[in-house]
Amino acid sequence: MMRDGQAALVSRQKSSLVLVRPASRQVRANGRPVFVVAINNLSKGPVDFRVAQVEATQHVAGSDYGMQVVTYEMLVQEEKNRQVAAAVFTGLAAAGNAYSASQAGYGHYPTPSGRTGTFYSPTAATIAQSNATAQNEAMIAATVETGQRNMAVLEQSVIKDNTLMPGEWYGGQLHLAPPVASEGGGAKTYTIVITVGADRHVIDIAQGAAGA
Template identity: 70%
Template sequence: MTQEMLVQEERNRQVAAAVLIGLAASANAMSASQTERGTYTTPSGRTGTFYSPTAAVIAQNNAAIQNEAMISATIETGEGNMAMLEQAAIKDSTLMPSESYGGQLHLAPPTDQAGAAKTYTIVITVGTDRHVVEVSQAPAGGIIAE
């Protein structure tokens, strides 16, 4: 996967997370706005409703704290994911002589082997260096690289 594809995938994930967190925060706030109201029944059978301003303040403050924690955690996760992608990227302006670099290789599980393991060889040539990677991949997603 190219760096651009990985970054776009992360941005899409962040947008989806933001929408879901927004919905969760709205539902949390709505739920908190209803907790101060209630009904009662007296021993003689009369019923009624009540409103508790103290319960309203407590519920709304709790919801605000929970919403802030959800939003902060989502932002922190997104920033961490983007930082990890940035660290894994190699740029021609950042690679100096004797520095090393790495990357990610994502392998899809085998689908055409009727449940059998799949074995293949990946050959990577960088300049005059030839790197051979033997891969054995099981249907359960277990990957063994040698």
């Protein structure tokens, strides 16, 4: 089956239908695999989907390795940590701008005796401080805007716990921890088990090399 121009894996069980496809046409080397999951409730009653019941296993050279499902809450915490780091860097840059502006009104000139004199220009200082304030406000606003936008994207795109009513579709992005390296850098294979109500959907996936 094709979804948005990409092949989607389909699993149909007694009470539900699950479609899975990669979120991106190319997977970044050593990056997290991200899949778009769509679930349809085929039953006549409500069914539950719980992210905690999703299982992922990678198969490498005859061995199986559990893959962590990166939940919405984990992604939100990562984004909060990123915002804290960004705020620190923004604060340091703003402090540097403010200090430079505070020194902008000072200048030096040579005296007849060969020494160096110092002068202060209130006008130059005012202009520099005004420019620094504008730059700092723009940096802070951009940092806040980026954080809010990233949070909104996570809220809208990442799959979460949900109860599906009869006939209802629900879906979102499923993020997994990066798989371990395969021999020779070839394709990686793993199995994702998605539980919907009493149904277990087993999805076998082969992830090609990055850029392949």
